[in-house]
Amino acid sequence: MxxxxxxxxxxxxxxxxxxxxxxxxxxxxxxxxxxxxPALANAPLTVVVVGDVELEKAIAxxxxxxxxxxxxxxxxxxxxxxxxxxxxxxxxxxxxxxGGAEQAAALVRWATTDFHANPRAxxxxxxxxxxxxxxxxxxxxxxQGATYGASAGSSASNRWPGLGSITASIQAPxxxxxxxxxxxxxxxxxxATTGPTADEMQRVREPALAGxxxxxxxxxxxxxxxIADMAGDPRQIAAFRSREKDLTTITAAEVQAEAxxxxxxxxxxxxxxxxxxxxxxxxxxxxx
Numbered sequence: 001m002x003x004x005x006x007x008x009x010x011x012x013x014x015x016x017x018x019x020x021x022x023x024x025x026x027x028x029x030x031x032x033x034x035x036x037x038p039a040l041a042n043a044p045l046t047v048v049v050v051g052d053v054e055l056e057k058a059i060a061x062x063x064x065x066x067x068x069x070x071x072x073x074x075x076x077x078x079x080x081x082x083x084x085x086x087x088x089x090x091x092x093x094x095x096x097x098x099g100g101a102e103q104a105a106a107l108v109r110w111a112t113t114d115f116h117a118n119p120r121a122x123x124x125x126x127x128x129x130x131x132x133x134x135x136x137x138x139x140x141x142x143x144q145g146a147t148y149g150a151s152a153g154s155s156a157s158n159r160w161p162g163l164g165s166i167t168a169s170i171q172a173p174x175x176x177x178x179x180x181x182x183x184x185x186x187x188x189x190x191x192a193t194t195g196p197t198a199d200e201m202q203r204v205r206e207p208a209l210a211g212x213x214x215x216x217x218x219x220x221x222x223x224x225x226x227i228a229d230m231a232g233d234p235r236q237i238a239a240f241r242s243r244e245k246d247l248t249t250i251t252a253a254e255v256q257a258e259a260x261x262x263x264x265x266x267x268x269x270x271x272x273x274x275x276x277x278x279x280x281x282x283x284x285x286x287x288x
Contacts, residue, residue, distance in 0.1 A: 008093065008271065009109065044072050046231045050223045087111075092181060092270040101275050104174040108184050108270040110262050112164035115156035119239050122156040122164070123246045124254045125262075129154035129166050130204035131196045131255065135187045136168065140180070150180060158229065158236070166262065174274045181270055188263035195256030208247050 047066055049058045088110075097103070115122045129152045136150040149170070156164035170180045196204075215222040229236040 005107065005271070009269070042073050045069070046228060048224055048228045048231065050220045050227065088265075088267040088269050092272045095271065095273045096276040097273055098276055102173050103171070103275065104177055105169065105171045105273045106177040106180050106271065107167060107169040108181060108268050109165050109167045110188075110264075110267050110269070112154070112156065112166055112258075112262050114161050114163050115158050115239070116235055117161070119242060120246050120250065121254070121258060122154075123243070124250050124258045125154040125156065125164075125166060127201070127204050127208065127247075127250060128191065128196075128255045128258050128263075129168075130208070131191065131200045132166075132168055132184075132187060134200055134203060136170075136184065139183050139187070140170070140172075140176075150184075158233065177272050177274070181272075185265055185268060188259065188268075189265070191256065191259040192263050193260075195252045195259070198252065201252050201255070205247060205250075209244065212244060212247065 045066060047062050049062070092106070112125055113122075132152040133150075136152060140150055150168060151170075152166070152168040154164070154166045168184050170177070172180065226236070226240055230240065
């Protein structure tokens with residue numbers, strides 16, 4: 001499912017398609033070199049230095065090396081337009097695999113929107129997905145005693161207008177998939193109707209804030225990514241400064257509003273991946 005999912009979600013967009021073996025064989029080193037050489041020679045450079053360094057020394061070293069390169073062109077417009085996600089499906093799409101008879105997977109996705117359309121709302125959707133994760137865990141592990149788990153998450157593009165989603169998935173025996181899809185939609189309807197509880201908000205808010213504070217104080221990689229994004233898009237500066245405040249103050253009503261806006265049955269796109277009948281028999285025959 002991981003290989004095919006992007007292509008199914010973004011129809012007719014080769015950027016998310018996995019090339020066939022024939023297509024890959026037809027690509028030569030010379031063609032690859034011709035594709036990347038202009039960017040390597042002319043594309044703008046962004047230099048980000050993070051860590052225990054002296055500012056003056058860092059400026060001098062960058063100026064002596066990368067800064068000594070010839071001037072480069074200003075950034076050009078994107079070569080491709082935004083990605084467009086598929087609309088909801090009345091019934092799940094079905095695909096098969098030739099693996100073990102006990103292996104199956106399901107995924108449900110609701111299209112949302114990009115991050116910069118409303119950063120605070122995008123963060124409310126992060127908390128919404130975290131509440132969904134709590135309820136899925138409660139439903140499938142604690143109530144049903146299942147040894148498998150479900151996951152949920154929210155994404156919102158920093159680049160493409162309108163592109164975002166809330167997604168939940170599970171890997172489980174085939175006979176559990178329909179119950180997962182039905183249970184997830186029931187959770188979505190309840191979140192849209194009544195919203196998360198105060199306890200749920202606390203349970204998702206505290207880990208989000210703790211993770212943010214931990215990253216800020218213990219990870220150069222966090223700062224590297226944040227500053228690199230700011231260099232390419234000044235809107236990221238305000239977004240960076242508001243993250244902790246938003247995560248602290250977003251209310252259950254704001255989370256419910258995002259659920260009401262996006263988590264409808266009609267907007268849900270779903271897929272089930274189950275064993276082929278032949279693969280099921282073959283897997284069963286290999287069992288001791």
